[in-house]
Amino acid sequence: MIITTEGIVLRQRKIANNRRMIVLFTKQYGKLSAGTSVNEKSRSKAALALRPFTYAEYDIFKGRETYSINSAQVNKSFFSIGEDIDRFMNASAFIEYLDKVLEEGVPAPKLFDLSLEFLQSVSECRTGMDTLLYAFIVKTFRTLGVAPELSCCVNCGKAPGNFGKGFPPFSVSSGGIICPECAEEEKRAADSLIYKPDFDIISVFRYFDSKPIKTFEKIDLKLGVRSEVREILSEYTSRYLGVDVLRPTRGLEV
Numbered sequence: 001m002i003i004t005t006e007g008i009v010l011r012q013r014k015i016a017n018n019r020r021m022i023v024l025f026t027k028q029y030g031k032l033s034a035g036t037s038v039n040e041k042s043r044s045k046a047a048l049a050l051r052p053f054t055y056a057e058y059d060i061f062k063g064r065e066t067y068s069i070n071s072a073q074v075n076k077s078f079f080s081i082g083e084d085i086d087r088f089m090n091a092s093a094f095i096e097y098l099d100k101v102l103e104e105g106v107p108a109p110k111l112f113d114l115s116l117e118f119l120q121s122v123s124e125c126r127t128g129m130d131t132l133l134y135a136f137i138v139k140t141f142r143t144l145g146v147a148p149e150l151s152c153c154v155n156c157g158k159a160p161g162n163f164g165k166g167f168p169p170f171s172v173s174s175g176g177i178i179c180p181e182c183a184e185e186e187k188r189a190a191d192s193l194i195y196k197p198d199f200d201i202i203s204v205f206r207y208f209d210s211k212p213i214k215t216f217e218k219i220d221l222k223l224g225v226r227s228e229v230r231e232i233l234s235e236y237t238s239r240y241l242g243v244d245v246l247r248p249t250r251g252l253e254v
């Protein structure tokens, strides 16, 4: 059976007989691995569609257990990503994140559309590309079923208006904002991880979640806010999704 689908290349590796395995994020079928004998170095249309940061249309032969790419045609190549180190680092982190959170064969069309928006924005954005990446990651939480509790204390349900002075603490270990009393209690647990940001994390997360990705092409968080948001997201994604593309060793810190 031949299937036709839009897709984004996540990664590829060499396999036997001079063939390669391409891992695609497809709109209709989710993540899938497909073999191909198309030579990447050739200038054919199909070869161009197998390059990183490319959005293409693929004709794929579906066998009993395997997929094989028959032909492909580029819809859009985000080639400018490769021309700038910041763009490249952030887009690579985005690809690594997608590859880890997507399950093989499970369609995620909303996430696919969001991914295309991200690629478009990161290829045009001139500053603050890490903010774009944070916005993308926060936007995926709902779809992935790991959205943090932001409307009330994650442990006792108290409204943030009754938390007392200062900005609400955020508990990575419980998965949401936490009132000071519950925070004291939770601190005693061995795996507790609570942040006390000196900014309103509820507004930051809600802003990321509610505005289109494009909004963040021109927005840069303040330095202190940015590094704390980064650390919280890094801990949060590694705890709930088993992926951390924001760890400092990537060298993305400004």
Ligand SMILES: [Zn+2]
Pocket (backbone or CB within 6 Å): 153, 154, 155, 156, 157, 158, 178, 179, 180, 181, 182, 183
């Ligand atoms: Zn509480």
